[in-house]
Amino acid sequence: MSRERLEALREELKRQGVNGFLVPRGDEYQNEYVPPSEERLAWLTGFTGSAGLAAMANDHAALFVDGRYTIQAQQEIGDQPLEQQDLNPSAIAGWLCDNLKAGDTLGFDPRLHTEPGLAPLKKRLAEREIGLQPLESNPIDAIWSDRPAPPSGHALPHPETFTGETSDAKRRRIADRLEDKRADALWLANPEVCAWLFNIRGSDIPHLPVALSCAILYRDGSATLYMAEAAASSALREHLGSGVELAHDKTGLFDAARRQHVARIWLDPLLTNCWTLQQLRAMDLELIMDRDPITGAKALKNPVELAGSRAAHERDGAALCEFLAALPDAVDNGVADSSFGELEAVALLRAKREQREGFTDDSFDSISGYGPNGAIVHYRVSPESSLPMKAEGIYLIDSGGQYPDGTTDVTRTVALGEFSEQARDHFTRVLKGHIALATLRFPTGTCGEQVDAFARKALWDAGLDYAHGTGHGVGSFLSVHEGPQRIGKVSTGVALEPGMILSNEPGFYLTGQYGIRIENLIFVKESDQYPGFLEFEELTLAPIERKLIDKLLLTPMELEWLNNYHQRVRDTLMPLVDEKTQAWLQQATEKL
Template sequence: MDIKSRIESLRSLMKERSIDAFIIPSSDNHGSEYVSDYFRVRQWISGFTGSAGTVVITEKEAHLWVDGRYFLQGEQQIQGTEYILERMGEPDVKTYTQWICDNVKTGGTVSFNGKVFTVSQLHDLEEAFQEKGIKTKPEEDIFDIIWKDRPTMPNKKIFIHEDSYAGKTVEEKLTLVKEEMKNINVNNLLLASLDDIAWLLNLRGGDVECNPVFLSYFLISDDKYILYVDKEKLNEKIINLLSIKSISIKDYNDIVSDLKLIKGNITFDPSKTNVWLKESINKEVNTIEKRNITTDLKARKNSVELKNIENAHIKDGIAMVKFIKWVKENVNNEEITEISAAEKLKKLRAEGEDFIDISFDTIAGYGPHGAIIHYKASEESSLKLQPKGLFLVDSGAQYLDGTTDITRTIALGELTEEEKEDYTLVLKGHLNLSTAIFLEGTPGCSLDVLARRALWSKGLDFKHGTGHGVGYLLNVHEGPQGIRRELNPIALEEGMIVSNEPGVYKADKHGVRIENLIAVQEKEKNDFGKFMCFKDLTLCPYELDAINISLLNEDEKSWLNDYHKKVLEKLSPYLLEDEVLWLKNATKEI
């Protein structure tokens, strides 16, 4: 079926069921950002492959909402279809709920798959539709009817993340959760987000590509712990281990019948819990909607995790140095494409001890493709690298001892003055954030301007967040913390890890992004309070050939030189002689 036929097949069902508009988000049953092939319904019906976006289809129109990361990609991928691209955040662009309000008749019906639509999303709809009397009608997964060759549900094996990596035992984590449940006076806790469950149980899986999680639910009910999962994913060792910890195992879909039986009250995260689950809870049970207890515990990495993560970044830095050296030395001698470069980088990372997988699909964009923020090369689009211009590579890995995420923009040869200035302005913002000192309790949104100030002074900006939280052998995007312009009141606390990744993107020209992972740590205490700072975890040289040194001040030069000394010191013991010589040149003082 082509895109037109897919849309028409949905419209036919909508007509049968008296549905005026159907909403298709990007998530799975667990509110996940990245999903397995089975859940890629929005991609199937629109052709848009980005990780975030929402489709709304009515009898006569089809619209796709994307954020600034995907403006260019979305425009390209829906060409030739009836879809209209809605650029979220742009002037005069309505949200999809506002658009539905304006385009669905009074008393009309709006539907969605209740298993992939979160409680928070439903609240937003109901509030927006109330005045006009538009009804919401959760449906079952009707795409099982119209998507004839739909992939099967993922069924990868689960493995144990040993305590030596995790830093805390499952018993210790469960005790912390139970204590907090007692503090807020709740009887039951429902976890539906996959990374929270994996973290809590010190287990990992492979149901979502690049994200070592497994499809499951977890229920704490008084003194009972129940994991709802496909038992085929568990080996005898895990089953016995869970039994010792008094954790029962039930089938994945048994969660619904059990939710009908709970008593007292229950708490769950409305942004991670689907409508299907909420509607299964007995109406006499009081529901408390709040962020998962585990989300905050997971975000603050313990001392063992932080030490392990530093080790993971040494391995990652080794791979990155080998990769950048290889690209620069061979771009003029052999055919290197965006795809073959990404494959080479994955191969180099796989040589590192305890490598599991990459942490997301590598973004390898040469020249104008670097301006597509979340670009993914295909056989049709993949460019051959040339010994000139900029090559943006955003990549990462999953190791048993941590998750990495790094972006380097590589000079492949001669650069224009514009390319150098753009690189240097991004670097200035990157350094300005990395060297920030801030009072305890400061949220990331209060620091965002530091990364943008140099760009704003030249009338430039970037349409994505400056920093996101990062998991620990978990999702590369993790909350609740972040650094972005939009208000997020979550304070940056000791042990949290965030990315530092400003950029600038010029369509049909080039893109620049520079990214390190940084850990929040205490700087000092004095009469004015506790002050915090960042520690750079990423170990990889910046691109000296792309810097306009005249735009850097003395403090920036000094920081850059000190960082490069650390990179050389940390990585040299693991490199071959010619690689050390190359790294010495790449980290020379400016």
């Protein structure tokens, strides 16, 4: 089908008078997760990963993905006439320059791109005299005959018992920052920052509990909030109060800015799409381009949010343990007729989470990879790809839940039966990296990129590595991938601060054989013993596979950490799980 779609897109591009087109994986809000109506990349190419871009250039087409998705993309695009390339600005620009000629024009949807995102490409194309043209309408929408309708779910108040701060207090706190910038208003381009500022949640996007929205915050703490009329219930209006005006058309935001006599508006160029900038510039506003202050503020969880996260992780850990305890029998029972596989494992874990108080959704599509599928870093199981599981080899399950008091994300690697000594070595090196980061003490002002190597050293010692970051920020009943903090090789310039929640997830992947990852969520806290230094504390509670550990590779300190962690897991979760799981938990947390 995608061959026909690629050809139909070429015809539409000819009709719109351009020679090429960019198809990003995202929506007008720059969300990582998008509603079905915005899944243009998947519709066109079949690639379902959370990061990617397709490019059309005359008679050629390419799909650009990063190292997490190399194998997945190969499987999903099959024999389509799509070149697979590395997802980086240089590679994209180089490919386009090779397949377009001077005088050609590359079209793009200005609602789906930001100016900083396009800047490197624009420069390279200009050097080759290739035009970059914003299009009035997205050509894919013209040929996507059965495109799903846009979401229209209700937005709901998120109570102070979970947020720890009222929306009015948050708006006044952020409005104080406008004074420092001499800005009249702040443009809120993203539903996540709106969800945090107004203490609202929704169900418009799978796995991300937000309502599609954007807003303007003024210097006095009042605001104009855009969302679909169907989303705004009477309860929401009462929650927002008289300080927040609702607009049900995006042009209402621009009209409100005129009424409020806004002359200088602060916006984040990394979150604000090109189309919005076009509209604001047409109003002759002075644009103050800088990082959104809300993104950093919501990363610093207050005591109520941290307490909620701890509670959510206890319930989630209990669900995960019940799944892990039930897994061996499920595999054994399904061996004869191959009736239990990766897909059934996802359903079993989901059923365990659904039994826990407050569970609303998975925080992302579970990565359930047995054997060679575990080596696909962001593998997405489907009925076609699901492998039957046997009582042998290694299984990787990366999953999480959304609860009103917290968002979880945890990966465990499980030995279902016999495995190689090489796998034991790889697993133990990943564990050593995990412990190195978990036990790290570092001075205030340290950035994530400065601690990344601690998680990789044991692998590097053996000439091994992994092609993904070590840690990402996590929201509070918001996105499981939240900035600005992260831990990885790429420089961010963002210091780790008390209250930030991150993942700790080193891994190793042997193509065609198995994948290994150990992931806990951690939060940054001040050191009690050393003023001016910071440490991490574990949030995730679940046993780490003891069978895969080579005890001789662990130092006494590493062994002590593991045994102490398992003791805490046992003490905390034992009262929360069923009798069968209690027996399993006792064994899974025995001292090494």
